[in-house]
Amino acid sequence: MGLRRAPVQRRSRERVQRILDAASELIVEDGVIALGTRTIAERAEVPVASLYQYFADKDEILLALVERDTAEMDAAVAEAVGALETISVRSIVTATMRAFVTIYHHRPAFVVIWWRGRTNPSVYDFCRAHNKRVAGDLLAFAEDAGLVRPGTDPQIVELAVEVGDRVFQLAFERDLRGDQRIIVEGIELVTGYLERHATSAGITAIPRPGTDDPA
Amino acid sequence: MGLRRAPVQRRSRERVQRILDAASELIVEDGVIALGTRTIAERAEVPVASLYQYFADKDEILLALVERDTAEMDAAVAEAVGALETISVRSIVTATMRAFVTIYHHRPAFVVIWWRGRTNPSVYDFCRAHNKRVAGDLLAFAEDAGLVRPGTDPQIVELAVEVGDRVFQLAFERDLRGDQRIIVEGIELVTGYLERHATSAGITAIPRPGTDDPA
Amino acid sequence: MGLRRAPVQRRSRERVQRILDAASELIVEDGVIALGTRTIAERAEVPVASLYQYFADKDEILLALVERDTAEMDAAVAEAVGALETISVRSIVTATMRAFVTIYHHRPAFVVIWWRGRTNPSVYDFCRAHNKRVAGDLLAFAEDAGLVRPGTDPQIVELAVEVGDRVFQLAFERDLRGDQRIIVEGIELVTGYLERHATSAGITAIPRPGTDDPA
Amino acid sequence: MGLRRAPVQRRSRERVQRILDAASELIVEDGVIALGTRTIAERAEVPVASLYQYFADKDEILLALVERDTAEMDAAVAEAVGALETISVRSIVTATMRAFVTIYHHRPAFVVIWWRGRTNPSVYDFCRAHNKRVAGDLLAFAEDAGLVRPGTDPQIVELAVEVGDRVFQLAFERDLRGDQRIIVEGIELVTGYLERHATSAGITAIPRPGTDDPA
DNA sequence: AATGAATGAGGATTCATTCAT
DNA sequence: TATGAATGAATCCTCATTCAT
Secondary structure (H helix, E strand, O other), X not given: OOOOXXXXXXXXXXXXXXXXXXXXXXXXXXXXXXXXXXXXHHHHOOOHHHHHHHOOOHHHHHHHHHHHHHHHHHHHHHHHHHXXXXXXXXXXXXXXXXXXXXXXXXXXXXXXXXXHHHHOHHHHHHHHHHHHHHHHHHHHHHHHOOOEOOOOOHHHHHHHHHHHHHHHHHHHHHOOOOOHHHHHHHHHHHHHHHHOOEOHHHHHOEEOOOOOXXX | OOOOOHHHHXXXXXXXXXXXXXXXXXXXXXXXXXXXXXXXXXXXXXXXHHHHHHOOOHHHHHHHHHHHHHHHHHHHHHHHHHOOOEEOHHHHHHHHHHHHHHHHHHOHHHHHHHHHXXXXXXXXXHHHHHHHHHHHHHHHHHHHOOOEOOOOOHHHHHHHHXXXXXXXXXXXXXXXXXXXXXXXXXXXXXXXXXXXXXXXXXHHOEEOOOOOOOO | OOOOOHHHHHHHHHHHHHHHHHHHHHHHHHOOOOOOHHHHHHHHOOOHHHHHXXXXXXXXXXXXXXXXXXXXHHHHHHHHHHOOOEEOHHHHHHHHHHHHHHHHHHOHHHXXXXXXXXXXXXXXXXXXXXXXXXXXXXXXXXXXXXXXXXXXXXXXXXXXXXXXXXXXXXXXXXXXXXOHHHHHHHHHHHHHHXXXXXXXXXXXXXXXXXXXXXX | OOOOOHHHHHHHHHHHHHHHHHHHHXXXXXXXXXXXXXXXXXXXXXXXXXXHHHOOOHHHHHHHHHHHHHHHHHHHHHHHHHOOOEEOHHHHHHHHHHHHHHHHHHOHHHHHHHHHHHHOHHHHHHHHHHHHHHHHHHHHHHHHOOOEOXXXXXXXXXXXXXXXXXXXXXXXXXOOOOOHXXXXXXXXXXXXXXXXXXXXXXXXXXXXXXXXXXX
């Protein structure tokens, strides 16, 4: 009982996913600009008209795609940071950036969407907002833990996040697995910059909060 | 003799410039994606078909535009760096980035083309190549002057240039005059990163070569 | 007994009315061409698919609407004519046309549907048939009362009705309340025409039949 | 010389005519609503895109069609009225309406466009404006000739023209050759109405102006 | 060299209707 | 009976490019 209508629901969800996957693949293959409703529909084996059952217009498809991936990324980052034994500016930056790398390996489409896709205004806005939020979260976390000086300008962390974003763009554009040299350098770059605004604890590291008490 | 055909040549050159100017204006107004042959032709007061007299296709117009702008930017950077009293990683980075800012003020079109325009594959490639060349030139200059350790990986400077590029993107996207706070921070960021690879001379600065001896 | 299913029936009837009302409103607002199933359904707060429970297709909705309105109009005309103290070509024409005006004031939707709606073939046919019937009824009534010469060609009255129809179209198209000058002139026009075929009684008027004898 | 470029021009004109003819035929066959760019292009044996070489949009095609026919009608009416031996309200109305009939025979498409086509707002407006102009011209002519009382309300003639319009609609809708009975009656109707506003000369007729002097 | 005219290919979106449930 | 979901067919229009002159 209550499950009676599940099949329909499930079918819809599957189709939405198929559409998103199709869009994703096509973007990787031909770029965001070339993305068209007809092509998406063909690839997803869905009538063009059906796209409009699930999405208001083309933009919304792209946006949904980015949102889907974003959620996955946020979760991965949160997990990586949460798992740190000791925290410092360096360890957080490293964990965060490594988490992104892992995701990019997992979802190559994302690499393209995340950068090329920003042509699209709504995607662009969404990504910027997301970066801002990521920056805000990181700053809050770092301030709470006493890693950065209180009152640190949020714009500084935003700049760091955006710059990290570009590092990935560079690392992945030539090589879908990500150029390790660039990534390592990028981590140095971002870490070095943020340490300028760190407390000494932020530089030398402290144990993970909520971990030190068993004593 | 031989001058008989000059007028035609001159007229062509004028038209090419008019076309480039038109494209430039339109990009600033409506973005790269909205740029169309008809619109360019109208603005340039040239028949659409005539565009194809001077350019193989639409992409080439964009590319020519970027090349033209690039040349201007390179000259400005070279001049700024050449005018430095003392040279150091910091002074070079500052001079370079300030030169860019000046250009952007002077030519708002660059701002849009340089970033939004990278949607276009050939423009994208050109910009990347240009950044690479700028990085190469800077590295050569710095190595010659003994500011960085010999054998420094070119990729490091490239990364710095690309990151600087993103700083500008951030600084200018919200504000066509460029957000000063972001620019200042960006200069810090890039300088800080490059100083990791600098010699002590690169950090403390030396007089401009070929300037100190005449005494 | 037998009443068990009444609620359903009643609900259906209500829904049919709601659909018709919705269509009516939408036509007045946006015209017949813009009328769509989705819009009707939304306005009527009924699922689109349910429209097809009560109507075979979109045309039928329109047709049902016109039929409903027509019935109301006929009743009004019959009442107006029936209430005349003295009857003559002039008094009948006047009463009839005034009755229409009253209805149009009462139901602005008619105005739009009645003319713009005739785009639709079935509506068009229905209106023509209706005009024909109105003409037939009027002629029968006038002949019975001895207002027109026996054997008067029905086409003549039809022409008069159609022309009256156009007068209204003209009077109402600029002004949803109806341009009084045009209406007055239209009554003259139609009366004048019909009097050509009238008996002298038809011109000078006679008391309402079945009203004069009780004495 | 000077004719060198004629072929291109001529070809264009031919194509425009072909497009108009195609549209015309299709309207007669399927009505104005069904008229689509694809269909027109197919029938005219012209690529769809070419329609937009000659017309800004679909509406403009319809409008051009109506304008073309209108010009023809105006000429015919002017000629017919100009050829009258004696002029009176009756002779003018008759000549005018007969001229219309002739045109309708000549161009059956017109019959459909003229009425069904009025669904289209620009066509509708054009027709109304045209009717108004026709009415204005007739009134001016009649006043000059002393057929109607000076200061006659233009709305009266407009009403007459519109009503005449409806007479044709009626006469032609069942029968593409035009129902003669209805036309004759219609002429009576319009004449009768206008004579109410005529001078006695307008009723009894006068010789054509500029014809009586040879004496 | 210059250009008006022509066009194939494709763009996103809407719509009335049907069907499985 | 009622309906959410699905869809084939069609809509108008734009664009970069080519060709005949």
